[in-house]
Amino acid sequence: MQNVIAVLDDRLANAGDTLGFAGHVDEEGxxxxxxxxxxxxxxxxxxxxxxxxxxxxxTGIVRGRVLGTCDRCLDPAEFDLAGxxxxxxxxxxxxxxxxxxxxxxxxxxxxxxxxxxxDLTEAIMSAVLMETPYVVLCREDCKGLCPVxxxxxxxxxxxxxxxxxxxxxSSSPFAALRNLKFDD
Numbered sequence: 001m002q003n004v005i006a007v008l009d010d011r012l013a014n015a016g017d018t019l020g021f022a023g024h025v026d027e028e029g030x031x032x033x034x035x036x037x038x039x040x041x042x043x044x045x046x047x048x049x050x051x052x053x054x055x056x057x058x059t060g061i062v063r064g065r066v067l068g069t070c071d072r073c074l075d076p077a078e079f080d081l082a083g084x085x086x087x088x089x090x091x092x093x094x095x096x097x098x099x100x101x102x103x104x105x106x107x108x109x110x111x112x113x114x115x116x117x118x119d120l121t122e123a124i125m126s127a128v129l130m131e132t133p134y135v136v137l138c139r140e141d142c143k144g145l146c147p148v149x150x151x152x153x154x155x156x157x158x159x160x161x162x163x164x165x166x167x168x169x170s171s172s173p174f175a176a177l178r179n180l181k182f183d184d
């Protein structure tokens with residue numbers, strides 16, 4: 001991903017000062033696990049930078065249209081993504097003797113650069129990855145591929161569903177109960 005750098009100037013000199021920071025990244029795509037995703041329109045971000053006293057808090061939204069492959073039927077799948085950016089950039093690293101509080105293990109931060117810049121690339125990419133679904137579907141009710149013949153069940157019913165259901169029921173440990181008769 002191309003770097004997204006914000007230059008800090010006098011507008012963020014004092015605690016409580018805020019600055020809007022928006023833009024577009026012409027990113028072609030990304031990978032998550034074994035999945036590859038395309039971003040045909042890139043990513044748009046709209047962030048608010050806030051001087052929080054000891055550092056800069058970057059919060060906002062990153063949006064994009066994502067193209068991938070359906071995990072069930074292998075057809076193209078597309079979805080809109082809106083991820084929340086939330087990153088803290090300290091002006092200076094805390095010393096080892098300085099306590100960060102009770103939630104010290106949960107504290108996540110980066111540092112403001114010596115040139116008074118912050119690199120938002122990782123924060124934006126993290127937001128994209130966090131909002132990417134683990135299971136990608138072309139549609140919510142995707143039927144997938146037939147395990148017998150490989151037919152796309154969204155397009156055509158190959159007739160193997162009854163055979164698969166019969167095999168599933170007969171292999172069940174409760175299959176003998178199917179023939180049990182109840183007298184009223």
